[in-house]
Amino acid sequence: MDVERAFRFGRAGHLVGIAGLPPAAQDVGVIVLNAGLVHRIGPFRLHVELTRRLNACGYPSVRFDLSTLGDSGASSASESRVQQVRADIADAMTLLREQAGCTRFVLVGLCSGAENAHRAAATEAGVAGAIFLDGYAYRTVGFEVRRYLPLLLNPARVGRLLARRLRVSGWPAAAPSFSVAHPPRRQVRDELADMLDRGLKLYFIYSGGTNRYLNHRRQFRECFGRLAVHPGVEVERLEETDHTYILTGDRDMLLGRIEQWMDRHFPLSSRPSP
Amino acid sequence: MTADAETDVPFHFGADAELFGLYHPVATPATKAVLLCPPLGQDLIRCHRLYRQLAQALAAAGLPVLRFDYYGSGDSAGRSAELHWTRCLDDIVSAATELRARSGCGRVLAFGARMGGSAAIASAASAGLAALVLWDPIVDGAAHVAQLDAMQDSLQHDTRRFLKPRTVAAIANQWLGFDVSGELRRQLLALHIEPSSVPTWVVDSNGWPTWKAFGASHATTIALHTRTPWDDPGRLELAIQSHELIRIANDLLQGA
Numbered sequence: 001m002d003v004e005r006a007f008r009f010g011r012a013g014h015l016v017g018i019a020g021l022p023p024a025a026q027d028v029g030v031i032v033l034n035a036g037l038v039h040r041i042g043p044f045r046l047h048v049e050l051t052r053r054l055n056a057c058g059y060p061s062v063r064f065d066l067s068t069l070g071d072s073g074a075s076s077a078s079e080s081r082v083q084q085v086r087a088d089i090a091d092a093m094t095l096l097r098e099q100a101g102c103t104r105f106v107l108v109g110l111c112s113g114a115e116n117a118h119r120a121a122a123t124e125a126g127v128a129g130a131i132f133l134d135g136y137a138y139r140t141v142g143f144e145v146r147r148y149l150p151l152l153l154n155p156a157r158v159g160r161l162l163a164r165r166l167r168v169s170g171w172p173a174a175a176p177s178f179s180v181a182h183p184p185r186r187q188v189r190d191e192l193a194d195m196l197d198r199g200l201k202l203y204f205i206y207s208g209g210t211n212r213y214l215n216h217r218r219q220f221r222e223c224f225g226r227l228a229v230h231p232g233v234e235v236e237r238l239e240e241t242d243h244t245y246i247l248t249g250d251r252d253m254l255l256g257r258i259e260q261w262m263d264r265h266f267p268l269s270s271r272p273s274p
Numbered sequence: 275m276t277a278d279a280e281t282d283v284p285f286h287f288g289a290d291a292e293l294f295g296l297y298h299p300v301a302t303p304a305t306k307a308v309l310l311c312p313p314l315g316q317d318l319i320r321c322h323r324l325y326r327q328l329a330q331a332l333a334a335a336g337l338p339v340l341r342f343d344y345y346g347s348g349d350s351a352g353r354s355a356e357l358h359w360t361r362c363l364d365d366i367v368s369a370a371t372e373l374r375a376r377s378g379c380g381r382v383l384a385f386g387a388r389m390g391g392s393a394a395i396a397s398a399a400s401a402g403l404a405a406l407v408l409w410d411p412i413v414d415g416a417a418h419v420a421q422l423d424a425m426q427d428s429l430q431h432d433t434r435r436f437l438k439p440r441t442v443a444a445i446a447n448q449w450l451g452f453d454v455s456g457e458l459r460r461q462l463l464a465l466h467i468e469p470s471s472v473p474t475w476v477v478d479s480n481g482w483p484t485w486k487a488f489g490a491s492h493a494t495t496i497a498l499h500t501r502t503p504w505d506d507p508g509r510l511e512l513a514i515q516s517h518e519l520i521r522i523a524n525d526l527l528q529g530a
Contacts, residue, residue, distance in 0.1 A: 002290075004286070004349075004351075005286070006284035006285050006286055006294060006349070007284065008283065008284055016284050016296075018284075018294070018349050037323075037513060038319060038511075039319070039322045039323075040349070041319070041348055041349060043319075043451070043511065044316070044319075044450075044451030044452060045347075045348075045354055045451075045452070048348075048349065049353075070322065070326075071282070071284065071296060071326060208436060208437045209435075211437055239437060240436070240437070240438065240440070241436075242435040242436055243435075244451075244511060246429065246435065246450070246451045247429070247440065247444055247445060247448065247451075248354075248448055248451075248452070248453050249444055250444075
């Protein structure tokens with residue numbers, strides 16, 4: 001393959017990843033983080049499709065396995081998981097800096113990947129943007145009103161909801177758990193505000209799979225107040241999709257949104273020839 | 275597992291370096307090596323961890339191992355819609371050649387789960403595979419297609435996954451997260467795996483009757499104690515794990 005190269009890299013040579021290296025050097029590189037325990041190709045190969053699409057636009061990228069996930073081992077350093085993740089992402093930035101000349105980085109993460117992207121974006125100076133797929137959000141009064149008011153107005157739906165709950169509760173061993181332990185809302189809001197003060201561009205995309213804690217795009221403003229109208233923030237809710245984008249049409253839509261956002265906020269210095 | 279023990283090497287190989295592989299070398303020269311043939315589609319993702327654990331166990335026992343992805347799957351080149359059965363078989367031949375070159379071993383054994391097992395049987399002669407260990411291989415392609423179609427159809431009204439039912443068009447021409455070409459569908463519909471003449475062990479975790487009709491004279495069947503939930507829609511995104519399978523496959527491949 002002329003664009004992708006496999007690497008073992010990192011401070012202890014313990015990380016495995018695939019770098020996409022378009023011919024022209026670029027200032028901005030994209031780093032895609034594991035979604036849950038799925039190895040670097042992503043759910044249904046989402047990360048492969050995403051990185052190749054961005055590579056075709058001209059953006060260098062790396063999709064890799066964090067310490068102890070996928071094909072990566074652990075460094076011998078004594079580190080907490082949070083320290084480990086931050087150091088792994090710093091290692092990925094070093095790889096793209098060495099291989100593609102990148103100096104600024106956009107992190108992309110789904111679910112726990114969004115949580116890890118947030119942690120790194122909060123502390124790593126090289127991070128210029130982040131795309132949070134089903135990242136942090138918190139239930140609000142508006143969430144509860146939107147959820148329960150329609151039920152009060154239509155009692156038949158209460159029965160359907162209860163039946164659905166019973167079906168789901170009878171399925172606990174089989175149902176994949178997508179829950180992420182969220183830190184306090186105020187902490188997240190302060191960290192996001194700090195990222196925006198540092199000039200980061202932030203893209204929040206929520207799937208229909210977040211419906212247990214987010215049920216409308218405006219809920220982002222209910223959660224984080226004026227941050228929602230900051231020019232560095234964009235928020236989308238793709239209600240029809242599921243959490244891991246199992247349908248290929250949904251994935252195409254998601255990748256199209258990400259490509260357009262990248263073009264708006266991180267236009268390339270030179271584009272590949274058609 | 276520390277970095278010192280992590281000597282497996284990620285690389286690309288084959289024509290135009292289109293295939294991704296991960297080679298697990300050993301410290302001392304070996305006389306045989308093991309090729310791990312991945313399953314297809316979501317099974318590949320669900321089995322990734324298990325394949326890695328099996329490769330590490332085999333390498334620790336002195337057998338060099340190559341894991342790889344078919345064209346159109348995993349980290350290999352190609353779109354998911356470009357995955358074709360005949361190309362999978364060609365890729366096994368390329369991978370076996372690569373493993374021989376890297377390990378210095380002329381004798382290559384193969385392991386495969388589900389369609390990876392089917393592909394290992396179908397390519398045993400062309401890839402020169404000396405023995406096979408197969409885990410719940412698919413022998414009836416048409417039945418497998420029907421199963422995949424049924425699971426895909428069930429997504430349309432899956433209210434645990436989607437807030438609203440999806441259209442027929444939205445779920446068409448896919449199997450559980452991956453685009454499927456008409457060519458792959460036709461190839462699998464026509465697929466009927468015949469026994470290989472090389473020594474074969476079948477590790478059966480579901481008690482499927484198909485194995486009774488499949489070359490009992492060539493294959494030794496070993497039953498797993500725990501059923502593997504391959505086709506349970508509720509576990510579609512959960513990893514397949516089986517320490518028993520790893521132990522059995524490791525023992526069989528070391529003894530083969």
